Amino acid sequence: MHLYLHIPFCHQACHYCDFHFSTRLAGKQAMVKAIQLEIALQNNYLAGQTLETIYFGGGTPSVLSSLELAVILQTIRSHFNVEPNAEITLEANPEDLTPAYLASIQSLGINRLSIGIQSFQDDNLAFLNRNHSAQQAMQAIRDAQAIGLTNISIDLIYGLPNNSLADLEHDILQAVQTGVNHISAYSLTVEPKTVFGHQKKQGTFSEVSETHMATCFENTHVLLEKHGFEAYETSNFAKNGHFSRHNTSYWNQENYLGIGPAAHSFNQVSRQWNVANNATYVKQITQGIIPAEVEILSPADQLNELMLTKFRTKAGVSLDRLAAKFAAANSPFPEKELDRWVKEGLAEQVDGHIRLIGDGKLIADKLASDLFVLDAGR
Numbered sequence: 001m002h003l004y005l006h007i008p009f010c011h012q013a014c015h016y017c018d019f020h021f022s023t024r025l026a027g028k029q030a031m032v033k034a035i036q037l038e039i040a041l042q043n044n045y046l047a048g049q050t051l052e053t054i055y056f057g058g059g060t061p062s063v064l065s066s067l068e069l070a071v072i073l074q075t076i077r078s079h080f081n082v083e084p085n086a087e088i089t090l091e092a093n094p095e096d097l098t099p100a101y102l103a104s105i106q107s108l109g110i111n112r113l114s115i116g117i118q119s120f121q122d123d124n125l126a127f128l129n130r131n132h133s134a135q136q137a138m139q140a141i142r143d144a145q146a147i148g149l150t151n152i153s154i155d156l157i158y159g160l161p162n163n164s165l166a167d168l169e170h171d172i173l174q175a176v177q178t179g180v181n182h183i184s185a186y187s188l189t190v191e192p193k194t195v196f197g198h199q200k201k202q203g204t205f206s207e208v209s210e211t212h213m214a215t216c217f218e219n220t221h222v223l224l225e226k227h228g229f230e231a232y233e234t235s236n237f238a239k240n241g242h243f244s245r246h247n248t249s250y251w252n253q254e255n256y257l258g259i260g261p262a263a264h265s266f267n268q269v270s271r272q273w274n275v276a277n278n279a280t281y282v283k284q285i286t287q288g289i290i291p292a293e294v295e296i297l298s299p300a301d302q303l304n305e306l307m308l309t310k311f312r313t314k315a316g317v318s319l320d321r322l323a324a325k326f327a328a329a330n331s332p333f334p335e336k337e338l339d340r341w342v343k344e345g346l347a348e349q350v351d352g353h354i355r356l357i358g359d360g361k362l363i364a365d366k367l368a369s370d371l372f373v374l375d376a377g378r
């Protein structure tokens with residue numbers, strides 16, 4: 001079992017995040033208390049299973065003090081069994097990771113960092129409205145490594161307007177030279193309710209072309225693989241097998257419980273998600289109500305989710321498992337479509353699995369959705 005905590009606080013209105021999560025810190029104490037209460041209320045979700053991973057995501061969990069993190073972790077341990085070697089990750093902004101803060105969170109058992117660096121170029125950071133500099137990013141990594149917090153992932157964003165392929169290569173090589181063992185590289189995505197979304201609507205923001213974005217994607221994979229990083233998922237790269245145990249659980253469709261506003265939970269047969277509004281979340285949790293919507297997953301839903309997640313991974317999906325899911329959804333197995341993928345060089349069959357290769361990895365979501373089965377009962 002895996003536990004995800006959504007901490008809905010950001011330092012700034014991130015251009016690539018929904019405004020809703022760019023909140024002030026005034027309600028931090030109330031939010032921490034509500035998260036503690038929800039942990040207790042969700043005590044029986046996936047009852048009896050041991051927590052293998054705990055992930056503080058967001059938002060920006062690193063705005064929480066080490067004392068606040070300690071209180072949350074203590075609450076988790078009082079309501080759930082936690083594996084002795086559980087992976088405990090904290091998402092963080094570089095400017096929060098002072099030597100004192102790093103030492104304090106390490107003492108709590110946090111053993112993995114996911115640092116939102118985005119770029120090692122100050123002009124890119126200014127464009128993204130980040131509060132840190134490239135120098136601060138490098139220093140945060142060095143400080144963490146100096147005290148033995150070496151299981152580090154860093155996030156990079158590519159496809160920014162006016163960025164060249166040389167700019168992308170600079171960021172990737174800087175990331176490699178830091179010695180981190182995990183890198184997540186994402187294309188810039190413009191959502192409607194963001195600064196960039198509003199600018200795009202007004203005609204003052206121009207996204208890069210699909211061709212350029214595809215080239216960025218391909219170059220990222222080539223460069224990172226050249227330096228020993230394995231692309232074990234479309235946007236995630238690990239060195240020496242340092243895969244994110246937590247994120248891998250999502251792609252493998254393992255059970256997880258989400259705590260906090262907008263957090264999602266999954267237990268094979270259903271999916272639920274909490275209300276996103278902070279005030280509503282706190283109010284209802286305080287009243288002993290879990291403010292979540294629940295969706296029972298039909299066989300068709302389960303099949304579609306399997307394809308959407310597993311086709312993004314290097315391992316791909318077991319053909320036997322895929323056939324069983326199609327049968328459960330009362331739908332014919334798409335043998336001709338899969339054979340066409342192989343003939344066109346989009347996929348390959350290896351050891352009883354089908355996995356995407358080459359240009360197939362570029363359009364993983366589209367290929368998966370092309371095979372989606374409609375639920376006849378809806």
